[in-house]
Amino acid sequence: MxxxxxxxxxxxxxxxxxxxxxxxxxxxxxxxxxxxxxxxxxxxxxxxxxxxxxxxxxxxxxxxxxxxxxxxxxxxxxxxxxxxxxxxxxxxxxxxxxxxxxxxxxxxxxxxxxxxxSPMLEEIQPPVPFISLLVTGGHTLLIEVKSMGEYVILGESIDDAVGEAFDKTANLMGFDYPGGSMLSKLAERGNSKRFTFPRPMTDRPSLDFSFSGLKTFTANTIAVNDKDEQTRADIARAFEDAVVDTLMIKCKLALKQRSMKRLVVAGGVGANRHLRVKLEQLTASIGGEVYYPRAExxxxxxxxxxxxxxxxxxxxxxxxxxxxxxxxxxxxxxxxxxx
Incomplete structure (x- = not known):
């Protein structure tokens, strides 16, 4: 066919x-x-x-x-x-x-x-059931995939999706749309210990997401600090660390709540190198597996x-x-x- x-x-x-x-x-x-x-x-x-x-x-x-x-x-x-x-x-x-x-x-x-x-396009395909983290420009979802076509929404963004948060924060830092990937590239040069940003909604059992407050926190941090290149990189790193940690914490909670060890990550933000490292560490720590589609x-x-x-x-x-x-x-x- x-x-x-x-x-x-x-x-x-x-x-x-x-x-x-x-x-x-x-x-x-x-x-x-x-x-x-x-x-x-x-x-x-x-x-x-x-x-x-x-x-x-x-x-x-x-x-x-x-x-x-x-x-x-x-x-x-x-x-x-x-x-x-x-x-x-x-x-x-x-x-x-x-x-x-x-x-x-x-x-x-x-x-x-x-x-x-989309990970089914790869040679090694994830067996069902699994937990899926969908992180696209306009959507952030945690889904339990019981079988193909049988989906249960476990959590979703109540305001900005993570991709939107990346692009809007990149705009605050002077990047043209869409600037999420450029913000991540800048973050690679940042000092992870200089700024600590909040990990929103990680202090509760809910699997929903909220990134608008983190975006505002970043804007306030930009406003009260120097605009030199290293400071910009440090702020970008703090923002990306907060987003990645938030996604990792929610995925860990979803896997635990559903007694699963298999995670699938898809969508544009799923190509983020820092996120992949964190989720690979998470699944390895519980004896599980994580699957992605190729970057394209x-x-x-x-x-x-x-x-x-x-x-x-x-x-x-x-x-x-x-x-x-x-x-x-x-x-x-x-x-x-x-x-």
């Missing part, structure tokens, strides 16, 4: 083809970072227009890369939510229309399920949508001709996938 996956939930256009026997055959990705940089964040209307321009050319490029024609496809999967409504409509309209024209089934995919399943599949991409689509189509799911998207779509509303 060969599935074409289309991802257009925010500011990246991703297209891929996944084969259930050969694995990933081809993938293409276009980022809109430069388009939105001057505005300090994603402009929904501009994002939608750019998806209109880029999706069809990327589909053609992906088919060419895989050496396939539309007749070689068995289905199309597209992201239907959560995300920006206009951006989702572009991918859903194109995906559903092409499926009708090519006489193959189409299936709407949950963006976060795509991230959650931590951010939004079509490969994860193609893989999730393959699983859903094999489960007998498909969508009719009505095109519908869900800017807000709780992941625990999904149905279990029969194995």
């Amino acid at each position: 060969r599935i074409l996956g289309i991802e257009t939930s925010c500011d990246e256009t991703g297209v891929a083809i996944y084969d259930d026997e050969k694995g990933l055959l081809a993938h293409q990705l276009y980022s809109q970072v430069k388009l939105h940089a001057d505005y300090g964040g994603v402009v929904p209307e501009l994002a939608s227009r750019d998806h209109v321009k880029k999706t069809i050319p990327l589909i053609k490029a992906t088919l060419t890369e895989a050496g396939l024609t539309p007749k070689d496809l068995d289905g199309i999967a597209y992201t239907a939510g959560p995300g920006l409504a206009g951006a989702l409509i572009v991918g859903a309209s194109i995906g559903r229309s092409l499926a009708y024209a090519w006489n193959v089934p189409a299936v709407a995919i949950h963006h976060m399920e795509g991230h959650l399943l 599949f931590c951010t939004d991409n079509g490969a994860m949508i193609a893989y999730a689509g393959m699983q859903r189509l094999k489960n007998g799911e498909h969508n009719d001709l009505e095109i519908e998207v869900f800017p807000r779509w709780p992941i625990d509303q999904l149905t279990a996938i029969k194995t």
Whole structure:
């Protein structure tokens, strides 16, 4: 079974083809970072227009890369939510229309399920059940994965997601959007002992997250200190340490509460080197394991949508001709996938 996956939930256009026997055959990705940089964040209307321009050319490029024609496809999967409504409509309209024209089934995919399943793109796949930490630009979630498609939300951010906190703090430090990765690079030169920032909501049994207060604490620290390069690096290090420790503490608590030792980390922030080191130390200390997708599949991409689509189509799911998207779509509303 060969599935074409289309991802257009925010500011990246991703297209891929996944084969259930050969694995990933081809993938293409276009980022809109430069388009939105001057505005300090994603402009929904501009994002939608750019998806209109880029999706069809990327589909053609992906088919060419895989050496396939539309007749070689068995289905199309597209992201239907959560995300920006206009951006989702572009991918859903194109995906559903092409499926009708090519006489193959189409299936709407949950963006976060795509991230959650992205480690399955690797040669060594995490066995279920496991605890999943999903840390993307707009979402921070701790999920118990009982089986594929059967998800229980254990904790989530009550304000800024961790990716948003990184980018907003980077902006406070003078970096252009998106500045999270640049902040992390600066933090590598920082002195971890100079500043100590709070680890929010780690003094309670709740698995929810809150990063807005940490962002404010960082802003106040910037305001009362010199702006030399070393001080900036020290503040960046203190912020990153606080975020990473908070995520590690919550993961440790989730594993303990659910009596599990297997952890999966996905989403853009999952590529953070400091976070990976901490979580590897955590799982090693309890005799467990941690799994990640490769760095290129931590951010939004079509490969994860193609893989999730393959699983859903094999489960007998498909969508009719009505095109519908869900800017807000709780992941625990999904149905279990029969194995």
